[in-house]
Amino acid sequence: MRIGEAAERSGVSAKMIRHYEGLGLLPRAARRDNNYRDYDERDVAVLQFIRRARDLGFSLDEAGVLLSLWRDRGRSSAKVKRLAEQHIADLDRRIAEMRSMADTLRGLASACRGDQRPECPILADLAGARAKH
């Protein structure tokens, strides 16, 4: 099949498929006589694998590592699990950061009247007047 169909079936855009190939994340695709890339079911499965890894927040580099582990029949599941746990820890760290931001903002916004007057604890906080607690 051509790249458009592979894209549709995998959920990875044609643009990205070419890009992944350029990065070396995918092997160079087979070509037809007309120089069009040619894909089969296994290629689509690989693309779906990458797509799913991206959906779970893994970077392309990490997706590449997972892919090579997937292909390695003699792999130890310990390596996969370690990678997953590191990624979970990273997600948790970023979640905590963002929660802290959101909570701070919620506190400031709730103290802000939000009317036509200029007084605003949000701007006051940004300007350096830290809240009184």
Place this chain on the structure above:
Amino acid sequence: MRIGEAAERSGVSAKMIRHYEGLGLLPRAARRDNNYRDYDERDVAVLQFIRRARDLGFSLDEAGVLLSLWRDRGRSSAKVKRLAEQHIADLDRRIAEMRSMADTLRGLASACRGDQRPECPILADLAGARAKH
């Protein structure tokens, strides 16, 4: 003061101060005879304002809007509050996304033995075999 001191006092790197000026987020800095940029306390306060906005997750564009509202004495706090609430909603959406990723991964990782054997539900999931629930 020179850019190095302004950077240290504001917590914004010299590199970024120049960049913000290039973006038009900051007015062009005053220059000394030797062409060095020259900053005063008010400049540092503006930089701190931007820094704080960034710390709360606002984009540079949003920081620019907040900055102009801060400078506008006749502003209505409603505009500030609306911007903050949109940002909170955006943070909450991203947090929910990441929590969903982390929770899925936690489920898969807990089902993975993590030993020297190749069986691994994490890879099985990525490969398209969706979990049984």
Place this chain on the structure above:
DNA sequence: CCTACGGCTTCCCATCATGGGAAGGTCAAG
């Protein structure tokens, strides 16, 4: 007086993942 050093200047490049779009080749249907 020369040199070394630290600070500054501009400019270009890299990151990460993705998309937009131009210029041009290929192929099937009308």
Place this chain on the structure above:
DNA sequence: CTTGACCTTCCCATGATGGGAAGCCGTAGG
């Protein structure tokens, strides 16, 4: 034979940040 939907490669943009080169400025120490 044209049209239109594909495909190709190549360049550029995003957003925020940093790295580093080449070169200027100014002071302190020999």
